[in-house]
Amino acid sequence: MRFWKRWEEHVTDDLSAYSDCMLPPQESARVSEHLKHCESCAHEYDEVRFAGTLARHLARASAPEGLWSSIERRWLERTTTAWSATEQSRWLTLRGSWLAGVGALLALSLVLVALIRFDLPHRATRPPGTSEMTSVGTAAGGSKSTPAPALAHFNLGTYLETLKAASPEQSYRLVSAASPGFVTVEKEEALRMAGLSALKKMTPLPGYRLLTYRASRVGKSEVVQLVYEKGKEAFSVFVAPHQLKFSYGKESCIDAKVRDIRCQKVDCPFQQSYVFGGGRYLCALVSKSLTAEQAAAVMRYFISAHKRNGDK
Amino acid sequence: MMAVTVNEPQNDVLEACRRGDQDALRVLFEAHKDRVYSLALRFTGDGTAAWDVTQEVFIKVFSKLREFRNQSKFETWLYRIVLNACIDEQRRNKRFVPFAEHHQHNQISEDQPQEKSYVRRQVTEAVQQAVARLSPKVKAPILLRYVEGLSYTEIAEALGCRAGTVAARLNRGHKILARELAGLRGVTP
Numbered sequence: 001m002r003f004w005k006r007w008e009e010h011v012t013d014d015l016s017a018y019s020d021c022m023l024p025p026q027e028s029a030r031v032s033e034h035l036k037h038c039e040s041c042a043h044e045y046d047e048v049r050f051a052g053t054l055a056r057h058l059a060r061a062s063a064p065e066g067l068w069s070s071i072e073r074r075w076l077e078r079t080t081t082a083w084s085a086t087e088q089s090r091w092l093t094l095r096g097s098w099l100a101g102v103g104a105l106l107a108l109s110l111v112l113v114a115l116i117r118f119d120l121p122h123r124a125t126r127p128p129g130t131s132e133m134t135s136v137g138t139a140a141g142g143s144k145s146t147p148a149p150a151l152a153h154f155n156l157g158t159y160l161e162t163l164k165a166a167s168p169e170q171s172y173r174l175v176s177a178a179s180p181g182f183v184t185v186e187k188e189e190a191l192r193m194a195g196l197s198a199l200k201k202m203t204p205l206p207g208y209r210l211l212t213y214r215a216s217r218v219g220k221s222e223v224v225q226l227v228y229e230k231g232k233e234a235f236s237v238f239v240a241p242h243q244l245k246f247s248y249g250k251e252s253c254i255d256a257k258v259r260d261i262r263c264q265k266v267d268c269p270f271q272q273s274y275v276f277g278g279g280r281y282l283c284a285l286v287s288k289s290l291t292a293e294q295a296a297a298v299m300r301y302f303i304s305a306h307k308r309n310g311d312k
Numbered sequence: 313m314m315a316v317t318v319n320e321p322q323n324d325v326l327e328a329c330r331r332g333d334q335d336a337l338r339v340l341f342e343a344h345k346d347r348v349y350s351l352a353l354r355f356t357g358d359g360t361a362a363w364d365v366t367q368e369v370f371i372k373v374f375s376k377l378r379e380f381r382n383q384s385k386f387e388t389w390l391y392r393i394v395l396n397a398c399i400d401e402q403r404r405n406k407r408f409v410p411f412a413e414h415h416q417h418n419q420i421s422e423d424q425p426q427e428k429s430y431v432r433r434q435v436t437e438a439v440q441q442a443v444a445r446l447s448p449k450v451k452a453p454i455l456l457r458y459v460e461g462l463s464y465t466e467i468a469e470a471l472g473c474r475a476g477t478v479a480a481r482l483n484r485g486h487k488i489l490a491r492e493l494a495g496l497r498g499v500t501p
Contacts, residue, residue, distance in 0.1 A: 012483070013479070013480060013483060014479070015483060015486075016479055016482040016483045016486055017464065017479045017482075020457070020464070020482075022463065022464045022475075022479070044487070047486065047487060047490035047491075048483070048486040048487070048490070050490050050493075050497065051485070051486035051487070051489035051490040051493070052458075052486060054435070054439045054489060054493055054496060055439060055443070055454060055457070055458040055486075055489065056458055057432075057435055057436040057439045057440075058354050058436070058439060058440060058443065058455070058458050058459050059350075059459070060346050060347070060350040060459060061346070061349060061350045061353050061354075062346055062349070063345040063346050063348070063349035063350075063366065064349070064359075064363065067341075067345060067349070067363065067366055067367070068338065068341055068342075068345075070367055071341065071366075071367050071370045071371065072334075072337075072338075074367060074371055075337070075370075075371060075374055078371065078375070079332075186404075187364070187404060188404050202360065209360060209363065211367075
């Protein structure tokens with residue numbers, strides 16, 4: 001009786017396994033027998049088989065060319081950065097302890113000298129006022145011991161300098177390399193910091209992919225470096241909040257107008273680098289191979305994204 | 313630096329990778345790149361996202377290899393990383409790469425393009441889009457079954473669930489696909 005009861009039970013839950021021959025023989029026989037008599041389950045079985053036939057169209061695809069070079073570069077960059085951070089931290093700890101010791105001795109000596117020489121307890125302790133310092137930040141951030149900077153600079157000099165002397169073969173690697181002090185961050189975070197969150201189109205130029213996203217802190221501001229690549233060509237765009245100013249090492253900037261876009265061109269004959277933007281964001285496009293038309297397209301992309309992002 | 317070839321046993325390659333041998337990392341990449349890229353492509357339905365996921369996956373694999381101690385098959389471990397990366401990517405890019413609205417693929421008929429290869433491509437595209445729209449829970453076993461050809465037990469191991477759960481999710485996936493792609497009946501090459 002119980003046996004017959006089982007034949008009558010619907011088999012909808014077993015249909016995929018039955019279709020894929022994954023059921024034990026006895027179960028398989030039960031499903032097979034049920035399907036002969038149950039129209040509803042037979043209909044569902046037909047659907048399962050139909051979907052299975054279609055799903056078999058999803059064969060393996062071949063990975064595209066160029067993947068390895070991107071992965072290798074990111075991996076090397078990551079391992080180098082990790083090493084530098086560990087080493088730097090160790091060095092800073094050691095140096096910190098050593099400096100703290102020396103500092104404490106010096107301070108003690110000065111206090112003793114002051115006490116003896118100027119009889120300080122009986123005088124005003126405040127030294128004459130010092131003028132407000134203007135600190136120049138670097139990609140690694142300004143010194144914390146100095147007063148708050150009136151104007152922070154992000155110096156692109158080192159990055160541009162190496163690029164200037166590079167051959168076309170080297171320039172691809174250099175443009176996509178990290179600027180000193182930059183570390184890879186989450187893509188979403190990078191896009192948010194760069195003011196591109198509202199964009200649906202992920203690339204300013206056809207064929208180029210956004211492959212690397214890094215960030216660094218300069219004073220209180222965050223600067224993002226986005227690297228776009230196409231085969232062996234690449235360009236970088238640095239996006240900073242407007243409070244920051246770019247500086248260019250030994251290079252200077254000249255006012256320029258590229259396809260109706262007002263910008264500043266880094267005055268260096270071997271590269272196509274522009275500073276543009278205004279409003280809430282300031283951007284620097286660094287490239288070696290882009291045409292003026294392409295550079296204009298990139299600038300337009302960022303300017304329009306920033307406008308959409310509330311930058312009027 | 314040791315010379316490693318694809319034919320050497322995988323454990324040797326993994327050991328060399330753990331030591332940071334660049335050649336071994338390349339060998340590991342070459343051996344699994346199509347597997348990773350295919351799953352990412354079928355999962356996201358988008359080539360750019362698949363490229364990003366493949367990069368993320370290999371970077372993660374290289375950096376976590378020390379933690380992989382051969383307690384499960386390497387492929388099983390890899391599948392977990394790929395599927396998690398796909399889910400993360402889809403979540404991240406939801407607002408950038410909206411999946412195509414319900415496609416009118418069920419409009420394809422044999423009266424339209426006559427060439428079989430064209431129809432095949434259209435069908436594959438339709439299936440891929442329909443699969444990409446499935447929920448991750450249903451999509452993962454479908455892909456492991458049909459792209460990778462895994463058994464229910466292997467899928468269960470990769471997803472960390474029971475084989476019965478895999479069968480139930482496949483059932484659900486099949487039903488959704490059959491409904492979504494009903495218009496392709498009779499035109500499948």
